[in-house]
Amino acid sequence: MTAAQARRRYLVLLALRWFPVGLSVPLTVLLPLDRGLTLAEVGLAASLQGLVVLVLELPTGGLSDSWGRRPVLIAASAVAVVAMAAQVVADSFWMFAVVYALQxxxxxxxxxPLDSWYVDATLAADPGARLEKGLSEGATVVGVAIAAGALATGGVVAWVEVPGVPTLVVPIALALVVQLAGLVAVALLVSDPPHPDGRRTLRASLRQVPAVIVSGVRLVRRSRVLPALLAVELSWGFGMITFEALLPVRLAEQVGDREAAAAITGPAGAAAWLASAVGAALVPLVTSRFGVARTAISLRLLQGLSVVGMGLLAGPAGAIAGYLATYVVHGAANPAHMTLLHREVDSGQRSTILSMNSMLAQPAGSLGLVVLTAIAGGWSVSGAMVVGAVVLALAAPLYLPALRAESTQDGVPRGGSRST
Structure with missing residues (x-):
């Protein structure tokens, strides 16, 4: 497989992965409410998803490194299909709890595993490949797919009627069909290299998971760069609450009406994901001129400034302008960060390190939700956004070890471990 073939397959799989998310996200709260759940029950059921992710994140990352990317991706897609099918028929608190646990x-x-598969396949074909190019294209596809899905849901709910199917269920049924297509695509497009120990079995791979996790932890401990990169996720997870949770509250404060704020937030959310795609598309142009680490540092500072704009610019138009600017930077920051992360690991620990990175965002986001909503309620929403912006910007110095590594070892092929 050539690097170009791997990139095309990666982008197709990402589109099939994230378009159903765009279809279902606008209905995450509305569908269970329509089925008779209270808002408190929806929140309690949804909390199971984060708890399950936190518990399983590292073991599943280790499983991907020990068993292979393809079988784990097939298992993930199969579980997604079951979860979406359960969501179509769920009509009680316990059924929705099962849906969120499956999710x-x-x-x-x-x-x-999908990012790990793409990076491994690309580096196998071209050890000197610019990883940020493919990762930025992937982030662009993710933004467009989510935005397209959200817009499609709005159109389906407004204009499509299927006899015998409730209106809010139609987009979920469409998402189920796309996820089935994604399952088939994973089976056809993803292939793993031969395992050095021969045919991989699930039982043998499960026995290897603890050793893989321990190996990943040791890699982080030996590295000068990885601990700082993982710490960025703590700042990022905390600060993202400003634009993921507080924008509707800020708009309601400005327009004086929650329903009007909700009506603004829907289209703004779709536009934000398109803005994210634009930001991701610009990354290769910027990094080719300034380098990945310098770009990452600048983006952390710019994201802090854009969140300040959300909190301090006058009127709904000012808040939305800051929101869109935030998502442009957010879309660009992710591929830059992931490129630096991938440079520090090899195939044997790649998914494990990615899982560590993702896992750290969970408690940081929970802490941010508690702290920033308390500040918003006790002081002001604008004040909470400024606090979140400061935390986001404080992550910039954490990229300095990666900058030193990039400056002193610029001739080393990307993707090789630099942990010493």
Whole structure:
């Protein structure tokens, strides 16, 4: 497989992975409410997803490194299909709790193996490949797919009627069909290299998971760069609450009406994902001129400034302008960060390190939700956004070890471990 073939397959699989998310996200709360759940029950059921992800994140990352990317991706896609099918028929708190638990299993299995497969396949074909190019194209596809899915849901709910099927269920059924297509695509497009120990079995791979996790932890401990990169995720997870959770509250404060704020937030969310795609598409142009680490540092500072704009610019238009600017930077920051992360690991620990990176965002996001909502309620929403912006910007110095590594070892092929 050539690097170009790997990139094309990667982008197709990402589109099939994230378009159903765009279809279902606008209905995450509305569908269970329509089925008779209270808002508190929805929140309690949804909390199971984060708990399951937190518990399974590292073991599933280790499983991807020991068993292979393809079987884990197939398992993840199969669980996603079951979760979506359950969501179509769920009509009680306990059924929705099962849906969210299954989604947690899916997210844990899905966290890392596709990116790991793409990076491994690319480096096998071209050890000197610019990883940020493919990763930025992937982030662009993710943004477009989510935005397209969200817009499609709005159109389906407004204009499509299927006899015997409730209106809010139609987009979920469409998402189920796309996820089935994604399962087939994974089986056809993803292939793993031969395992050095011969045919890989699930039982043998499960026995190897603890050793793989321990190996990943040791790699982090020996590295000068990886601990700082993983710490960035703590800042990022905390600060993302400003634009993921507080924007509707800020808009409601400005327009004086929650329903009007909700009406603005929907289209703004779709536009934000398109803005994210634009930011991701610009990454290769910027990194080719300034380098990946310098770009990452600048983006952390710019994201802090854009969140300040969300909190301080006057009127709904100012808040939305800051919101879109935030997502442009957010879309660009992810491929830059992931490129630096991939440079520090090899195939044997790649998914494990990605799972560590993802896992750290969970408690950081929970802490951010508690702290920033408390500040918003006790002081002001703008004040909470400024605090979150400062935390986001404080991550910039954490890229300095990666900058030193990039400056002193610029001739080393990307993707090789630099942990010494």
């Amino acid at each position: 947690g299993i899916y997210r844990a299995l899905d966290s890392g």
